[in-house]
Amino acid sequence: MNYLPGTASLIEEIDKKLLVVLRDGRTLIGYLRSIDQFANLVLHRTIERIHVGDKYGDIPRGIFVVRGENVVLLGEIDTENEDKLPLKEVPIDDILEMQREEQIQKQQEEERKKKSMLERGLQPHSELHDDLY
């Protein structure tokens, strides 16, 4: 029973399998076991899923305690259709490799942009933030 109509509460998400996106871009999937007033989360049987393109890889992590301010969003995972993803699972090492490559590409892209900005006399877009969001 929701005591708070018109509001969002994590109480109802407890013991559900959730997908949580963090501010640094990580995606965690786990069972939400406990929360608190700051929306700190305790995730159980967590896996970190890395997506590159249409491939993904899972890293089992165990128990996560996430500080609430680092959560961008979370959503319930449809356990029935969980296995019907259009994405393809690959082994962890492969996906890490792909992630690295993607990262390198991004960096190169940023470098090019920065250079071209400087050539035109503009200030390059400063990447002050570690967070993705």
Place this chain on the structure above:
Amino acid sequence: DFMEQNISHIVDDEIDDPAIVNASRSRDIPRKTQNLDDIFGPSSPPALLDTEHLVSPSSKNIWGSPIKDSHLSQPPVNNLQTLFDFAKAASSSPHPQMPSAGRNIPSPVVKGKTLEELEEQLLPKQKGTSGPITAEELERQMRGEDQRVPQMAPRDPRFSHPPPGYFPPPGSPAARYLQQASQAQRVPPGRSPYQPPVISDGRRSPLAYVPGSTPPGPVPPHLLDGRRSPVGVIPGTTPPSHNRSSPIMMIHGQSPLAGGMPHPGRTTPSPPPVMLSGSPMGVPPARLMSPYANRAMIHAMGNRMPTPPMGIPRPMGQRPPNHSPYSHPPPPHGPYDGPPPGPHHQSPHSHGSPYGHHMNGPHRGGNRGLHHNGESRDYRPPGEHQHRPYPGDHQHRPYRRYYRFNEEEDRKRSIDGYAGLMTQKEKDWIVKIQLIQLQSDNPYLDDYYYTTFTLKKKAEERKRRQENGIFDEKDSELNLIIPAMAKLETRPYKPAQFEGSLGRLTTSSVHNPRQIIDVGSDIPHTDDAEPQCVSKELRRSRQLLMEIEKGYNLLLDVDDIDKKMLALPDDARKPLFEDRKNMLSDLYKYLLCTHRNEHFLSILSIRKGRKLISRVLPLLEKRQSEDIVLKILKNLQYLIKKDSGEEGLMVLHDPVILVIENSDLEALVKFSDELKETGQNQTKATAVAIQNKFGSSVICSLLHRGEVIHSQSSPLDMDSELESVWCQFVHDFAGILAVVPTESLVHPKHHHQTVSEHFDRLLNKKLIALIEDKVKLFTESQTS
């Protein structure tokens, strides 16, 4: 022979001179040296503690209270001194007659050596025995030591406080373990890290826990979830404390944990890392954290580690039947039924039955944090594993009782195994916090959309109920729509006042802080410096705008009061607010009416001013509103002229019409009077009026009202004078209507059939026929 005698005479031991005391002393040393040999020999007991424990023997126990420590510090120092002496003597040449020489040379070397051996010194020192020491011996030694340090023993929670049942029977290997452990702790002199005599309430209070007692309230879950967190939080974990635990751990490892353990069931030796990490957690945080947090810590630790360090009392160690964070006694057992017996084969499963439950429970609790791999292995539901028969142990009953309480959680658990970690109590706690956060003094300000949404919904519901014929008590109440507002009846806070005191209590708080600096009150008045080149017009218009703004502020205040009044059912409140409202309305009136006509006109010429008047009009009293309408009508011609094409006056339409429709004949006559032509004007006001939508609407409604009045009241009631005036007006109007070309006529907003009826009533047929077409304008809706 003579020579011998002489020499012996000189070196005679029986020297009577009292000043020479040394000679006898020198004799003692050789005896003790032999003792040392025994001690340092191969048969000596092994070192129990590391060297670091003995770093600074004179350092006081930082965990202890000053009073208690003073007793501790003295004896150890003495011991050390004597030990030093022994050691130096021992390391010196076998001839102990030269202790002084020996003292000088090897002292640095000796120091290092003796430090290491100090414990062994202490242990058998008094007895002078050597070789393996039995438990009884140790115990007796402890007792002996206890006599020397009387405070230790009675305070020692392990010995005195736990229920007698916990104290192991002497002679059992557990006793030995206990002795060793306590000795190990005693040994670092001046340090009693684990037996805080009465250090802090935090430490003490868990001691007061008897198994079966429930701890207070829900422990903040996050404290317990982050079981490792206190370690990180408390910076006080120093290496010495770290090492302090190791001997105990080793003892744990060594001694088989027999059934007579004082700590029921929790003593399954877990891998050393657990212990080591656990102990610093246990010792310093208990000191530095609040009692409340400490209990939480104890819980956390208790659940995490099978054996918290010695000082943390054992009775706390067993998982108390508190429901809050560990509401899952059985489920975590399941997945770990396999693993624990494996790696911990030492664990006395033989004595398992009374303690196995406990053991496995916290065991898994501890392992859960560690064995992630294990988790992934075993997600199967625990199932039958949970129900081990523990017939004899009354402590298990609370667990089982609780387990039966939550049937729903059973179901969840059976699916998941870990579900229900968060108890209903905790969830309620969170919801309570969230609800508190939602409370506000000003819902319209804080969450306008939600407030209006709920208000609308309630209004709809009410209407529906009324339509359905359900008459509800609460429906007739417009109040309490905003339920939160009902509680705002606190009187203005008056802080306590004391008689005869020199001053008042401080009343500043977060919500009304004390003013430190007056910012913004000395704004330089640049208005004076402003050049006079600003035209008078501009200034006047600005002033006008400002006045209109002030008017709006008042309007908004009245609005707020209205809303508040609506929410508060309290009758006491209402008159108060009524007063305020009246005051505001008066302000309004004066703003709008007492000024000269020009002022009023200028307000009307500004769109916002018009809007203001239209919003104020319904709030005013009848008399006041009629005055305003009169004013409007008086200037109608002028306004319409200015308004040509824009229809800006329509904003005034609805309230004006409302006023007219509630007016009596007298007012009506007054209105109509205003519309009569004033001397110089050629054009009739009415003629102008009907060429404007607003004007024609006004006139239409006037006529409509006239008809209504006429039809409703009998001719006798009506004032004949007024009646005749009104009649005249209608006639005049009809005449104008006849003159004005049809094309320039504008439809009024609302059409009243009554207009033609009125004309029929009051006018002669000829006239009616003349204006028949045009009357249609008023009576029929726009077709084009």
